[in-house]
Amino acid sequence: MQGRLERFLQDLGAARDLDGLTAAVRTLRDIFGVDHVVYHSVNAAGGQYAALTYSDEWVRRYIDLDYARIDPVVQGCFKRFNPVDWKRLDWSGKAQRAFLAEAIAHGVGRQGFSVPIRGPNGQFALFTVSDNRSDEDWAAYTEAHVRDLILVAHYVNQKALEIERGTDAVAMRALSPREIDALTLIAMGYSRGQAAESLSISEHTLRVYIESARFKLGAMNTTHAVARAMSSGMLVI
Amino acid sequence: MIHYLSGDDLPCHADLVSQMFRDRATQFRGRLGWDVTVDAAGQERDVYDDEGPLYVICEDAGHHAASMRFLPTTGRTMVNDHFADLTGGPVVSPLIWECTRFCLAPDAPRHVTAALLLGALDLGLRSGLTDAVGVFDMAMIRVYRRLGWPPTLIGERGGIGVGLWAFDGRFRAGLERRAKANCATA
Structure with a gap:
């Protein structure tokens, strides 16, 4: 589905x-x-x-x-x-x-x-x-x-x-710096654990940043969110 | 008993709701010394009470015993208005609600804290939420930990913390046990 x-x-x-x-x-x-x-x-x-x-x-x-x-x-x-x-x-x-x-x-x-x-x-x-x-x-x-x-x-x-x-009237909501950091690391192939560690945050906090970014990007899941952020030029890798 | 009250439910429980606002004044201005507004009727309200929140209220022996306030992060929230520096920018998702104004009545029996948290967890699970992002007094972290549903702290300023609660069913059994066990001895 x-x-x-x-x-x-x-x-x-x-x-x-x-x-x-x-x-x-x-x-x-x-x-x-x-x-x-x-x-x-x-x-x-x-x-x-x-x-x-x-x-x-x-x-x-x-x-x-x-x-x-x-x-x-x-x-x-x-x-x-x-x-x-x-x-x-x-x-x-x-x-x-x-x-x-x-x-x-x-x-x-x-x-x-x-x-x-x-x-x-x-x-x-x-x-x-x-x-x-x-x-x-x-x-x-x-x-x-x-x-x-x-x-x-x-x-x-x-x-x-x-x-x-x-x-x-309904501009796409901007990603916060933390959300961009989180998605960038995931896009680079980091695991959630590695991404959280390199941002010095807990995995739980990382998950919430990704959740918030996913909604702002209109995506159904993390992979989809990363793809959307990449194609709209929000992530620089 | 746990009430989930919003919109038209509020006038139907006017007495319980006004007790909540009075107990909030006692707790936030009286005990914690926060800079909050208390009206002539002795009730503490802020602008977020005008945003159509959902209140989870624990009623004990006909009185307000404990309560908290939920708002969707897709709308206006205290966290995004005032604590974005701690969260690293606005947190926005229909699967994440903001939880604020965790309040205990001065004479609340001990078990109601667990009962209220259980009510909040059930609300989140039933509503398909992933998390709550909350603003709370830092001293309460020990209480949340002891009850077995600790928030993940994102940041703090001046004794006020911002943290995340995961709506995860595995916290349920522990809260339920404490909500009942303490009830028997209260």
Whole structure:
């Protein structure tokens, strides 16, 4: 799956409009092996933006009836930043139970897992996977994939902001001097132990520098991060 | 009992939350002498409390006993705003959260520290995190070590340390034992 996610990030990088983003989200459905993938963004002015795999009929109905007002996933995630299994949300209201039944009838799935994303200037987005696995299988699935889901969620959001506002608005975050040091040594073939020793830091601290650099570079793993940093000229070796 | 409170959860637990802010005033201004702001109601708050944090709160016998505050490092954090010289630049990842304002109530029973750390570890494991980057009073390092989940120190200044906690399941059993064992004798 890691190789496919790396290729996905390359394709995502090439997306230039909402159609490109939607195509990328469809690919993600296959890679993650779930029934649906949904990216849904709301900016501070209330403008909505989505790339998803739900049926057109369900999307129309959701918009027409303004279901975002009562959807526990949107309401429950709006003010949080930790990922959440839909089972942990409050579905006890009458409107919410009816909404859930309708969503299931439209093929959304009985299980869901959503990653809230807080962007710049009050922008808020949700990245969701939904499915029909059993409770037990779903718990195992989300536990195994939560990190990939969180990273992909943030990379899709980054791309969506770029499309919406232009690349200038979302400049790639600069690597810190420590992160450049760490990646440079890894690129030179040092083991993590050797790299940590030559920087006089613990391996744990080194790992965190690499983790932070990986996110800033939009990469799925260390090798991918090193390749991206090299190709963009951030590392001088 | 451990509460995970953010956003709309806070008004539902207003009493517990205001006790936390009062205990923070007692600890950070009173006991540690940090330069923090305490309002007329005796509550210590800072700008990061306005960033929509998630509080992990240990409640004991109906009262705030211990708590800490988490924020995502993809947003505004104290570590990146004020301690970037110690960390060598901003640490940013959706898999790393910042942990600050570790607070114990003045009369907190001993076991709550382990219970709170266990609650934090479980939160990190459940949320798919790799690490927390924390700001803490250096004297607390001994406590964290004794409880079996020590931070890796990145740097310190004026008695305040910045360190990393790995969200690693192998720390769980030890914390759980201490959270329970001390409970029985508390």
